[in-house]
Amino acid sequence: MIKRTQILILLAAFCLVISPLLAHADEWGTITIPEGKPVKIGMGTMLTGDYASLGIDIKHGAEMAVLDHGPILGHSLILQAEDDGCSGPPSVAIAEKLCNDPLVVGLVGYMCSGGSKPASDIHDKYKVVMVSPSSTALELTARGIPIFFRTCWNDRIQAERAAAFAIKRGWTSVVVLHDKSDYGQSLAEDFGKNIEKRGGKVLASEGLTRGDKDFSPVLTKIKPLRPKLIYFGGMAAEGVLVARQMKRVGLRKTHFMSDDGCYTEKDFIQAGGKASNGCYVTYAKEPDPAWVKRFEAKYGPRQTFSPQAYDAATILMRAVEKAAKKQPDGSLIIGKKALRDAIAGTGYDGITGRIAFDAHGDRTGSVVKIYKVVDENGKRFFKQLEF
Amino acid sequence: MSYLLNPQVIIDQSINGLTIGGIYALIALGYTLVYGILFMINFAHGEIFMFGSFGGFAALTYFVNSGFADAHPGLSIVAAFLAAMVISAILGALLERIAYRPLRNAPRLAPLISAIGASIFLQNLMMLIIKARMQVYPDIIPEEFLEFGQYSISYFQLFIIFGSVLLMVGLYLFIQKTKTGKAMRAVAEDREAASLMGIDVNRIILITFVIGSALAAVAGVMVGIYYTQIDHMMGFIPGIKAFTAAVLGGIGNVPGAMLGGYFLGLAEAFGVLFMPAEYKDVIAFGLLVLVLIFRPSGILGEVVSERA
Structure with missing residues (x-):
């Protein structure tokens, strides 16, 4: 009998100690x-x-x-x-x-x-x-x-919006470049699919190496295809060099469009100099x-x-x-x-x-806008376009 | 293959290849000059190139901020080249004095390891100075183009192509015609005999480092003006590619380094036509492997008697 009482007392004491912990029990800890x-x-x-x-x-x-x-x-x-x-x-x-x-x-x-x-x-x-x-x-x-x-x-929206804009502007023949990253490559490929879905044509798709500085050989290769648009999936360091070197190899009538990675004043507009004028990028609303x-x-x-x-x-x-x-x-x-x-x-x-988030962790109702680098009143900046 | 039937692609791609090839050749000369005299690969040479580029960047930024560049754009670019050459030459001389001279009679592996150590040290030093942020060369001169009908070439490209050729011809004449050049060739051929003939070997080795470093500095500033972006790791890949060019032409051989540089530049430019652009670096290093297997002495061969 004494033994059982002791056990009961011990049990009660244990419960007392554990109860505050149990009250906050969380299945993930x-x-x-x-x-x-x-x-x-x-x-x-x-x-x-x-x-x-x-x-x-x-x-x-x-x-x-x-x-x-x-x-x-x-x-x-x-x-x-x-x-x-x-x-x-x-x-x-x-x-x-x-x-x-x-x-x-x-x-x-x-x-x-x-x-x-x-x-x-x-x-x-x-x-x-x-x-x-x-x-x-x-x-x-x-x-x-x-x-x-x-x-x-997410990039599905970004690729869709960019492709819809390109088609609306009549840029139906495009070349897709990307930096081989999880981000740039999937975005660029998605953009290409969206262009084809809307009746456009992807003339070529090429990968670049992050950190490389010389893209003139690949741009020269693209030049005879006479694309209306070059879309680049990647970051500003490489994007701005593509925009600069497009002018250098003579792709002067071809438009350049990129993603949020290039929406940066310092690394794209300032680093690009005049070559960044007229480039398009996508980003959220201001x-x-x-x-x-x-x-x-x-x-x-x-x-x-x-x-x-x-x-x-x-x-x-x-x-x-x-x-x-x-x-x-x-x-x-x-x-x-x-x-x-x-x-x-x-x-x-x-x-x-x-x-607010959907079941997957994505933001609901996010919007992607199109921006263009413009030179107005001596100031160069990303101007949001009505689209 | 249809690309090879299109004259415009051929010409454009040749211009691209010669431009980058000229830069590779200028850096390759530094490897080859040092190898010719010391039989060692100066793996810190890519970093000397990087420091030259930053020296030019610092000078140009100073001229832009002080307003000098607006008044005299041409003069400030010349001054930037000179500043870069001085900085790289001092760095090259210091390297020789601190990292290589104490090891001159050590086994051949020792200076090589010392060079790799110096290379890592210099990369990290620059990383601390610029806080690992990419720097952008100021646009002092707007890029203009020379147009011939459907063909066009940028003045920057013309400048790099002709500038590098001019420097290489100058170097070649210097080595062949001047007294110091003769002494360099003598030291390359037989260091001890040259020393017995009254040539100051230490001075000649120092001069070799200074010349190679100054050429790399010119390439560094050209890269800065042409590609605009520079960072502390910029010497690594061009350094290895220039080393490839030096091996390609026959290391220790001055005309070979020039040839190797242009060959590599053209191979990269035309290689992109036949394979996806992301494999551009594969072309350079594939060539290195092939040359090392089938013709280890390079296209023109290591010039043994006329080394330097």
Whole structure:
């Protein structure tokens, strides 16, 4: 009898100890931020290298969001930015590092689709959410990974819009170039399919090497085909050289069109000089002008994805606030599934417009606009076209 | 194959090939000059080229900011070339003094490893200076074109093609006709005998490095003006391609390096017509493998008696 009572008492004590833990049980596990420790937002973006101005712009966007938001339930916020090199291997290394950091609640990134794709498998393994401001490749949201979200558009929309615009302008014979990356190649191929679906013709499709500077041989090869349009899927460093060298090899009547990777003032308009005039790129609609003014006062001219990064970080922080449970000892307990669900249920008016996610993690109702580089009143800029 | 029946493609592609080929040849001369005298491959030569490009960039940026470039665009470009040559020449001399001279009598592997170390050091040094951000050459002179009916050639391309030929002819005459050139040939042939004849071998080796580095600097500024984008890794691929060109023509052989450079440039330009453009680099390195297997001494051969 005594033995049984002892067991019962032990059991009761065990239940008492475990009950607060059970109350927060989450099927994916929990993150505990102890009292006095900061909440860390991870970030993967390119900080050094050819596309660093894009990556640093993303970092600035997220940094501003963190500063604007302030502490979460008494815990300070830290943005831990790591250099993802716009490619797979460093992104995977960062994913392993940050997913195993007990204070990291989620991540804004990665910058490039080629990095987001392998890294999202790691994030899925540890169930740490990621919100990418800039990875637009279609397949990222088509792989059934529950922790991936993005505040940018996906390339299906981008390719469709670009192709519809080209056909409307009567550019029915096109040559498609890409940089062989997960992003550039799939976008360019998708663009080509859309052109053919609408009755146009893809005369040739060629790949370039990232980091190469001499594209005149391939452009000379294209020249006798007399395309009305060259579409380039890739980043500004290579895109601007293609635009420059098109003029050099004599493709002067052929239009140049590219993607959001080339929507950057520094690396495309400034680096391209006069050769960038008349080039077309696709990008979302302009963000909130009041925000842009505030951003540019602090960090200088914005490039591409800082507004999307601002919204991505804000969504993540709001979701943490919603999912976190403050304990009597001051610590925070965040269920990983609860956090994911809070992001999936986002309904928020961001600086890039209304943000809500579909079942795959894509933004609902995102729009892609066409921009043209124009030279007006001595100022050269991306002008949004009515289309 | 229809491309080969189209004269416009042939001419355009030849211009492309000669332009990049001239740049490869200028860099290849540095490899070949040093090899001719020291029998070592200076793998830091690509970085000397990169530093030259940045030297020109710094000078041009200074001229643009000070307004000098608006008033005298031609003069500021000449000054940028000179600044780049001085910077690269000093760097080449320092390298020789610090990284190679102490190892001159060491086994042949030692200076090679020292060269690779110097190359990595210089890349990282520049990465720290520019914070690993790509830099863009200022547009000082707008690109104009010379038109002949349906053909056109950019003045930049003309400048690179003729500039590189001029420098190479100058170098060849220097080696063949001047006293210092004669001394260089003597050191290449037999270092000890040359030393016994009263030639200051250390001075000649230093001069060789200085000349090779200055030529690489010219190529660096040409690349900057022509392609506009420069970064700390820009010396790596051109360096290896120029090395390929030097081996192709017969390493240690000055006319061979020139020939190898143009051959490689043309092979890259025409190769793109027959295979997808993404395999451009495969052409250069495929050629290197083929030459090493079937004709290791290169097209013109290593000139043993007339080396340098």
